[in-house]
Amino acid sequence: MSVRLKLFIGPAVPLPAPPEVLDALVSASVTSASADAPGVFQLVFELDQRSPLNLLFLVSGGASIPLVRVVIAAQVNGRETVLIDGVSTNHALSAGESPGTTRLTVTGEDLSRVLDYIELPDLRYPAMPDFARVALIVAKYAFLGIIPKVIPSILLDVPLPTGTIPQQQGTDLKYIQKLADDVGYIFMMQPGPAVGMSFAYWGPDLRVGEVQPALSFDMDAHRNVESATGSVDTQKAKLPIVVIQNPETKVPIPIPAVANPVLNPPLGLVPPIPLQVERITGSAKHNPVQAALIGMAKATRSQVGYSKVSGKVNPLRYGRLLEPHKLVGLQGAGPAYDGLHYVEKVTTSFSEGDVSQDFELTRNGVLSTVPKVAA
Structure with a gap:
């Protein structure tokens, strides 16, 4: 079994790093x-003081571009995975x-x-629902290989230009995140599948789909898991209350919301x-169906x-890289934690x-719902 790290660097267009750069890479x-934080990376190089790599990042003169x-991509047993597609934010010597x-x-x-670089507070989007605004904003970054992956929300009402014209608040990132929070959605970058491509995902926090081979502890x-620690936070779960308003009597009506079993199966x-x-x-302005669906999406997030x-896996013994935002089986960790989990980070x-x-697995309950997980 083998592992190979691939590094691509460039001003806007990433190119394969030359051999001398890879040779200088220490870690x-x-x-x-x-859903709550961006992907981050760190590269550490051991350099001769006259190395051209100093000029590549323009740190020798204290400047920045x-x-x-x-x-950063990795190939384990011939299977290539793009780990992150990003930009450098800090250099230290x-x-x-x-x-x-x-x-x-x-x-x-x-x-x-x-x-998040440029703030555009005066930009307006006449007659455009929220998901269309997100798609239009992300389309500006196509030159970076960013592809919108936008799931229409249940708020399909189109604001009439004669009434209200939606106006952007803050940077593109902050505005997209606000639109996601309004309907219980998430926004994140998903790198790959090819180098130079990323999907900008705006949609529900889906916890379904492909199940990766089981992580085995003890x-x-x-065994491919070197360490694992489980915990249960009994104070985390909340019961969202959606308040709608009777259009005739103007009397507020509270409606308890439950998690959507389709988005977040048990x-x-x-x-x-x-x-x-x-x-x-802000739920009073929606009709009962819209308010209930928003409440279900937010109830799903409250159980995450x-x-x-949390633990550490050896990819060489596992046979592949563990991928985030997918399901995975866990065995050998005890009855409370064995079974299917969502790879959070x-x-x-x-x-x-x-x-x-190092991994972090989460799920919305204890004890397994399946008798056995696939190896």
Whole structure:
């Protein structure tokens, strides 16, 4: 089994890094994006003080350029995965371990960072529903290989130009995130599948689909998980309350919302009991069906992370890289945590020809709903 790191760097267009750059690379780490945070990366180089890599990132003169694109991919057992497509945000120099050398540390974020550069507070979108606005905003970044993956929300009402004209608030990123939060959606960058491509996903927090091979803990020769720790947060679950208004009497009507079983199927046999009530503001302007669907989407988000498993997997023993935002089986961790989980976040680390992954799995209950997971 083998692992190979691939690095692409360039001003706006990423090109394969030359061999001398890869030779200078000491370590690399990539943390996948989540609904609440962008993907981030860090590259550490050991350089001769006259290395051209200093000029590549323009740190020797203390200058910086607006857009240095960095793509990190990995090939494990012939299977290539794009881990992140982003831009560098910070460069730091320190003394190297050997005399006459320096350490260059480059950190950055995924391409959602580019959407946060410029604020356009006066931009208006006449007669456009929310999902159309998101698609139009993202389309501006096609030159970076960003492809909109927009799922229409249930709020299909089109504002009439004679009434209200939607106006952008803040940067492209902040406005897209606000539109997502209004309907219980999420927004994140999904790198790949090819180098130079990324999907800008705006839609429901789907926790269904392909199930990856099982992570095995305490399974003797079949073990591929080096460590694992489970926890249950009994205070996290909330019961969203949607308040609608009777158009004739103007009397507010509170409606409890439950999680959507289609978006967030029960992966745990015993679900959480909501101990808190969360009132959803701004729901009175919607009809009962729209308000209920928004409440279901937000109730789904409130159960995320109720049951959590954190650990470290060896990709060489696992046979592939663990991919975030997909389902995975877990076995050997005990009755409370065995079964199917959602891969919330993965940090992939490379050093001296070795690779390891720290993972965070979540699900909406304890005890398994399936008798066995696929190996």
